[in-house]
Amino acid sequence: MTKRADVNPSGKGRVGGRGTDYAALVIAAQSGSQAAMERLLMQSQEVAYRFSLLVCGHADDAEDAMQEALLKTYRHAGQIKAPEAFRTWLYRTVKNACLVSRRRRAHEPAQLASLDELMPTADGAIRIIDVEDPGRRPDQVLENRRLRGTLRAALQKLSPEHRLIVFLREVEGLSTKEVAGVVGVSEANVKTRLHRARLFLRQQLEAP
Amino acid sequence: MKTTPTSQDRCRALLEELSRFIDGELTGAERRSMVRHLHSCPCCQHLAHGLKQTVDLCQKAGATRLPGDLRTRARARITMLLASGAPARRRS
Numbered sequence: 001m002t003k004r005a006d007v008n009p010s011g012k013g014r015v016g017g018r019g020t021d022y023a024a025l026v027i028a029a030q031s032g033s034q035a036a037m038e039r040l041l042m043q044s045q046e047v048a049y050r051f052s053l054l055v056c057g058h059a060d061d062a063e064d065a066m067q068e069a070l071l072k073t074y075r076h077a078g079q080i081k082a083p084e085a086f087r088t089w090l091y092r093t094v095k096n097a098c099l100v101s102r103r104r105r106a107h108e109p110a111q112l113a114s115l116d117e118l119m120p121t122a123d124g125a126i127r128i129i130d131v132e133d134p135g136r137r138p139d140q141v142l143e144n145r146r147l148r149g150t151l152r153a154a155l156q157k158l159s160p161e162h163r164l165i166v167f168l169r170e171v172e173g174l175s176t177k178e179v180a181g182v183v184g185v186s187e188a189n190v191k192t193r194l195h196r197a198r199l200f201l202r203q204q205l206e207a208p
Numbered sequence: 209m210k211t212t213p214t215s216q217d218r219c220r221a222l223l224e225e226l227s228r229f230i231d232g233e234l235t236g237a238e239r240r241s242m243v244r245h246l247h248s249c250p251c252c253q254h255l256a257h258g259l260k261q262t263v264d265l266c267q268k269a270g271a272t273r274l275p276g277d278l279r280t281r282a283r284a285r286i287t288m289l290l291a292s293g294a295p296a297r298r299r300s
Binding site for chain 2: 034037038041042045046049050053054062063066067070071074147148151152166170171172173191194195198199201202205206
């Protein structure tokens with residue numbers, strides 16, 4: 001059965017890549033819906049921005065990546081024959097746009113965490129992390145802002161591959177299979193690395 | 209000499225399964241076993257809670273919006289691109 005092509009092409013009320021029905025947007029765009037095409041093009045730029053910020057760690061590179069993602073999405077959207085494959089194509093494209101020509105920067109952490117050697121321990125109490133939406137109380141807003149900053153800093157301590165897996169799976173909500181397809185490793189490998197990365201991030205978020 | 213698993217061994221073994229627990233990938237029996245252990249082991253319970261909160265925080269990062277100036281420029285690029293050529297359509 002073909003998916004409906006007119007699924008919320010404006011994307012109103014939706015923030016971020018999670019829950020976006022890319023296949024429906026592609027079908028709608030190929031059918032001539034300008035609103036769907038605009039939404040696809042905006043989504044591709046938003047993905048490139050989040051990738052630059054959270055995976056590359058350099059928001060100042062974002063605009064180049066956004067432009068590249070925009071052009072490639074525009075060229076590709078009309079050609080794709082399997083709309084359900086668009087999502088993984090988009091993330092592979094953004095990854096290449098952000099990473100392929102990138103050279104290691106001087107201020108990247110010299111030592112990345114070796115998570116394959118990280119063994120979980122059950123010691124010590126855990127501070128409760130407030131992840132409520134900001135906006136209720138100023139102190140909550142500040143705490144959430146601080147945690148997001150801490151998260152970004154913790155992500156930069158992960159190896160690029162662990163960071164990419166966390167980004168795709170946790171931040172963008174891709175399935176394990178989709179992540180494996182983008183990264184080029186097995187699903188079992190994705191799960192193992194994700195677990196190690198989660199443990200490391202938890203540890204970092206709790207550090208005083 | 210026969211050895212029995214210590215509680216630390218038990219904790220370590222279950223911690224390796226925590227991500228599957230959080231992701232809802234455990235079987236019914238595995239899940240029940242995990243829940244029983246978490247109820248009886250405050251340390252593991254705290255760790256599981258922290259791990260879940262970490263995952264939630266990462267997921268919230270997916271809602272990061274484009275800053276206003278970047279969004280304005282992103283929209284302008286889309287407008288220019290769509291005005292410059294024919295709309296993309298499926299090849300026949």
